[in-house]
Amino acid sequence: MALLEVRNLTTYYETKIGYNEALQGLSFDLEAGGILGLIGESGCGKSTAGFSMMNMIEYPGKIMDGEVILDGKDLIKMDRNELRKVLWKDIAMIPQSAMNALNPAYKVGKQILEAIKLHFPEMSQEEAVAKVEHLLNLVGIDAKWYHGYPHKLSGGMKQRIIIAMALSCDPKVIISDEATTGLDVLIEAQILALLKKIALDRGLGLIIISHDLNMVTAICNRIGIMYAGMLVELTTTENVLRNPKHPYTRALFSSQIDSKDFDKKVTSVDGVVPKLVNPEDKCRFYDRCNRKFEMCERKCPSLISISDNHRVACYLEGDNHE
Amino acid sequence: MKFIVGEDIVLMSSEEKAEVLEKHGLNKPVFEQYLNYIGSILKGDLGYSYRSQKPVTDIVSERLPWTLLLSITNIILSTIIGVAMGTWAAWNRGKKIDIVLNNIFVFFRSMPSFWIGMIFIAVFGARLGWFPIFGAQSVWAGYMGFEKIVDIAMHLIMPTITLVILSVSSIYLTMRYSMIDVLGEDYILMAKMKGLSDKKVRYTHAMRNALIPVVTIVMLNMGYMVGGATIIETVFSYPGMGRLLFEAVTNRDYPVIQGCFFMITICVIAANIIADFIYPLLDPRVV
Numbered sequence: 001m002a003l004l005e006v007r008n009l010t011t012y013y014e015t016k017i018g019y020n021e022a023l024q025g026l027s028f029d030l031e032a033g034g035i036l037g038l039i040g041e042s043g044c045g046k047s048t049a050g051f052s053m054m055n056m057i058e059y060p061g062k063i064m065d066g067e068v069i070l071d072g073k074d075l076i077k078m079d080r081n082e083l084r085k086v087l088w089k090d091i092a093m094i095p096q097s098a099m100n101a102l103n104p105a106y107k108v109g110k111q112i113l114e115a116i117k118l119h120f121p122e123m124s125q126e127e128a129v130a131k132v133e134h135l136l137n138l139v140g141i142d143a144k145w146y147h148g149y150p151h152k153l154s155g156g157m158k159q160r161i162i163i164a165m166a167l168s169c170d171p172k173v174i175i176s177d178e179a180t181t182g183l184d185v186l187i188e189a190q191i192l193a194l195l196k197k198i199a200l201d202r203g204l205g206l207i208i209i210s211h212d213l214n215m216v217t218a219i220c221n222r223i224g225i226m227y228a229g230m231l232v233e234l235t236t237t238e239n240v241l242r243n244p245k246h247p248y249t250r251a252l253f254s255s256q257i258d259s260k261d262f263d264k265k266v267t268s269v270d271g272v273v274p275k276l277v278n279p280e281d282k283c284r285f286y287d288r289c290n291r292k293f294e295m296c297e298r299k300c301p302s303l304i305s306i307s308d309n310h311r312v313a314c315y316l317e318g319d320n321h322e
Numbered sequence: 323m324k325f326i327v328g329e330d331i332v333l334m335s336s337e338e339k340a341e342v343l344e345k346h347g348l349n350k351p352v353f354e355q356y357l358n359y360i361g362s363i364l365k366g367d368l369g370y371s372y373r374s375q376k377p378v379t380d381i382v383s384e385r386l387p388w389t390l391l392l393s394i395t396n397i398i399l400s401t402i403i404g405v406a407m408g409t410w411a412a413w414n415r416g417k418k419i420d421i422v423l424n425n426i427f428v429f430f431r432s433m434p435s436f437w438i439g440m441i442f443i444a445v446f447g448a449r450l451g452w453f454p455i456f457g458a459q460s461v462w463a464g465y466m467g468f469e470k471i472v473d474i475a476m477h478l479i480m481p482t483i484t485l486v487i488l489s490v491s492s493i494y495l496t497m498r499y500s501m502i503d504v505l506g507e508d509y510i511l512m513a514k515m516k517g518l519s520d521k522k523v524r525y526t527h528a529m530r531n532a533l534i535p536v537v538t539i540v541m542l543n544m545g546y547m548v549g550g551a552t553i554i555e556t557v558f559s560y561p562g563m564g565r566l567l568f569e570a571v572t573n574r575d576y577p578v579i580q581g582c583f584f585m586i587t588i589c590v591i592a593a594n595i596i597a598d599f600i601y602p603l604l605d606p607r608v609v
Binding site for chain 2: 054056083084085086087088089092093095097100101102103104105114115118119149151162165
């Protein structure tokens with residue numbers, strides 16, 4: 001059984017003219033020790049997916065449908081009190097702006113300690129403090145920073161503190177939402193290597209949300225490509241690189257600049273992401289696709305398996321032709 | 323100053339006039355008068371009242387405790403009410419309770435102070451007879467001990483409520499706005515994701531950061547309150563600084579006016595210093 005099963009997760013945002021269908025029918029499994037990358041351009045629902053998995057969507061957002069099954073329990077059906085016990089202990093998230101995720105009024109050690117004391121009330125103060133110091137060392141920060149205030153730390157250090165915080169209650173799944181955006185490449189590499197190592201060592205499930213193709217292909221073993229709120233392709237990293245099926249995946253990779261091959265022709269995808277407020281029921285990539293045909297305009301294709309470990313939402317592939 | 327002393331002096335004979343000017347040092351050059359004034363202030367001497375001939379220092383120090391009692395009670399109450407209601411409204415932003423509270427406080431803010439005071443006197447003082455309508459204590463009753471405290475408290479209730487109604491709105495509005503701002507911060511989301519209860523998120527994580535602008539407002543109010551309660555103190559005949567100032571202005575008692583402004587200035591500065599000491603306790607970024 002998979003560690004985390006996400007089924008048909010659908011989140012809409014309320015607007016004055018109808019629902020913005022920011023996340024539509026997200027489904028995937030995550031194994032222990034698995035690293036799944038979710039990539040896509042801005043506004044494609046990546047972060048919404050992350051927060052929906054934590055059941056942390058707030059007004060005007062609303063989870064319309066779906067299940068997030070962790071340890072046989074559905075996070076979406078839980079009430080707030082049940083959910084609070086699971087959050088951070090079983091599933092933790094490194095939010096997009098980890099830089100601002102520390103409360104300026106409290107010492108960083110205290111903020112990590114707070115989570116530990118909450119989820120392990122039986123742990124003594126000394127044990128908990130020792131654990132925080134161990135975590136700080138683990139992410140490469142001197143234990144003396146336990147008493148430091150966030151404004152005294154550099155961006156990279158804050159990021160690592162947040163990672164330490166995410167690890168503090170030994171969660172089974174960690175969602176990293178653009179955790180390294182805005183960091184310089186050296187620190188980014190350090191942090192990602194650290195996350196990957198911890199995930200493999202502890203058998204965590206790691207979900208990396210990013211728009212950085214190079215980074216995701218370098219550390220993830222499976223990749224989901226999202227477009228306009230939907231997963232359009234979900235497969236192994238190797239398949240994405242060698243054998244991409246969805247026209248959007250192909251377009252995405254051909255728009256990538258290759259540092260080894262400066263002569264490579266970089267193509268961009270024409271057009272813009274469609275409006276997600278009351279969208280038409282056609283393939284969401286229809287307007288920008290160069291291989292569309294009349295079928296694509298009639299109904300939005302669903303994600304189907306075309307081989308082991310390869311699922312695509314496109315009529316050009318598999319038995320999607322009805 | 324000597325040009326605006328008023329009609330009394332105009333009616334005096336020139337010998338009397340010379341005597342009065344001599345007594346108060348008003349026949350000297352302006353610069354020298356100013357130096358004398360500064361010199362006396364340093365010695366704790368604020369001059370003598372033209373009207374009662376008593377030292378201004380005595381008059382002011384007699385009135386200051388009452389004003390401090392009134393304004394400190396007011397500040398404590400309106401801060402507690404404003405902060406609690408502001409936090410509550412911000413947490414329930416956009417919901418019915420937020421809209422109701424907003425309307426109530428904006429309504430409070432737009433009522434003239436003397437009018438509220440007069441309504442209170444008319445209804446609760448005169449008609450219902452619940453509260454005394456005059457002064458700070460029943461001097462003639464000769465209360466002692468606990469009875470005296472109760473008497474002072476009873477006299478304090480109506481002016482305090484009037485002042486609270488006036489000053490609570492700005493605290494409420496600042497707190498609500500500041501809290502809404504803080505609740506949108508990423509560290510609040512983080513606190514929620516850690517699984518903390520709403521109460522913990524609201525009070526430990528959000529409130530402390532949201533209080534910083536409120537401290538500024540409260541301390542500014544505190545400073546102004548000493549002089550700014552003039553209308554309320556006059557309406558309720560409360561023997562504080564505000565009323566003293568009002569009396570001094572009507573009597574053209576310049577040394578007393580100067581003394582009042584001097585004390586108000588001291589209070590404003592003191593309040594600002596207190597604020598400066600509170601900031602670092604709330605926000606470690608302020609050293």
